Amino acid sequence: MQPRKDNAGFSIIELMISLAVLVIIAGMATANWQGTIERHQARQTKQELRTLFQVARHTAINRRQMTTFCPLDAANACTNDWDQPISVFIDPGSLKVLAQPDYLIRTFKAMPNGTLIASHSGPQERRYFQFNPDGTVHGTIGNLTWCPDSLMAERGVHVIVNFGGRIRWGKDRSGDGVVEKASGQPISCA
Template identity: 25%
Template sequence: MLPPRRHSRRLRGMTLLELSVTLAIAALLCLLALPSFSDALGRWRADMLRMQLVSVFNSARSTAITRHAPVAVCPSDDGTRCGSDWSRGWLILLDPATGADLATPERVLQFRAGYDDHGLRATSSRARQRLRFQGDGRSSGSPLTVDICAGGRLHGQVVVNNVGRTRSTRVRVPIDCPR
């Protein structure tokens, strides 16, 4: 009887050249997709900021009604003073009737740090840097509009009217950011 035949199967893998070409093609595809991904990430952050601002404005209004006292909301990047860019963070604080410094530690009710993305910006009109709710929930002064921009393009707005109601809009076709 003859011994069984051994089948010599040669295991075949990828050569270094095949692997290099595959990785080069994958890297090229990633580079082509990166700008699109970056734009999508900017739009996502702009939408998240828009929804967060609606929530914080409603929360401040509710706090003013609950406490029967004026409550202010202002942009802040450090939690100690009011700033000008809502995307860097914000303060909710008890609003004094006088023109005293708003952001003293005993008046601050909440601080929320914002985004550290320099392509994202949210600004309100120069005439209205902060939002103030009276004890009955009404917003004093003129309506507040916050423009939310990502990559220099307007993506949405948050508007608080004099009654204190907040609404937000999302821009379907982004345009150049105002101001």
């Protein structure tokens, strides 16, 4: 009888199969991890938007002054680039311009890992939101949608502002996993 030889390693085929399994598992874990991160970012964005609207509305009521919030350009005028930091400021002349530095109430950083999209006011994207001294919306009502960098609408956030200056969140009433706008249409992140 010959002594039995112990194989001390993997064959090339066993090694390739093991690597293929690891790549598949790593790919599934990465996809799940990305979804977890984006759902967390959506919750964080919701809280930031809630705070933004509350600060603007409460400032208008408490100071009895027109209050505007918007992203500001280099000249401190409202712009429609909602990926910039958003400022809340007293706007007594409703000029949509931060006229004096001491009118600035608070600046919110740009929303992380995604894009804010404002509703349209006429042919252009909304540049600002304003609140009257009684807390109601000045001008037209509107909404903001946050879409994650992956552009997956299922992970988006939608806030709707009514004439009373109150906000509500878009809900998935159709059961397709995407929240709807006030019109009932699903949000779009594409």
